[in-house]
């Protein structure tokens with residue numbers, strides 16, 4: 139499966155890109171400038187020699203041609219970025235990882251974007267796609283350090299069950315990440331806003347925290363092998379009978 143990451147020249151997108159490549163996905167680094175994408179791709183490949191990473195570079199349009207696409211831009215650019223490649227994204231699972239936050243003095247404060255969350259704004263911008271929200275609380279630096287496992291829960295929500303399952307399978311393919319089905323896309327609002335709490339804790343305790351829920355012993359993730367099938371199902375859902383779903 140090929141995963142394209144739009145805005146992958148930033149720390150979050152490049153960290154996720156290299157982590158996904160490290161577990162065997164073909165990854166395309168996307169950027170508004172294919173030359174910036176090439177620089178980042180070259181740097182990642184040079185940083186991790188011998189890892190046999192499948193990473194290529196393109197502009198955002200080229201990255202949006204992948205099977206599953208992640209939007210990793212700042213929150214206020216996510217909807218417009220998705221809309222700019224809406225034809226490429228039609229029928230696909232699109233992952234929104236942006237958090238709408240402002241730093242006011244020493245405080246991180248959550249903002250309320252149009253439609254209540256960034257993910258909902260992205261879904262509205264690309265109604266022919268199946269948007270899922272995920273990866274909001276995983277620190278970029280740890281994501282990008284593929285020499286070490288990264289331990290965290292990853293909350294996944296979507297109005298499209300096949301998109302939730304597809305993203306859960308992708309997350310579950312990364313050792314020590316645990317994907318949790320967190321319901322419909324309306325829950326993206328508190329999930330995104332909670333990132334402000336984590337950043338505040340990071341500042342207070344001079345660390346980089348991730349989240350881990352208790353009380354879930356025995357809850358098993360779906361297997362990775364079904365991710366491609368879920369991506370295909372999502373495509374069928376959009377192009378087929380429930381095309382008007384979103």
Ligand SMILES: NC(=O)c1ccc[n+]([C@@H]2O[C@H](COP(=O)([O-])OP(=O)(O)OC[C@H]3O[C@@H](n4cnc5c(N)ncnc54)[C@H](OP(=O)(O)O)[C@@H]3O)[C@@H](O)[C@H]2O)c1
Nearest residue numbers: 145147148149150169170210211212213215236237274278
């Ligand atoms: N940093 C973290 O630890 C972390 C963790 C989880 C989630 N997130 C979320 O992930 C997203 C990306 O975080 P980041 O720190 O990597 O962000 P960033 O460095 O500020 O931006 C990422 C990339 O987005 C592109 N971009 C910037 N402004 C744009 C615009 N107006 N229109 C289109 N593209 C634009 C740029 O790529 P090009 O110029 O190359 O196009 C930039 O390199 C954020 O929404 C953040 O909330 C971050």
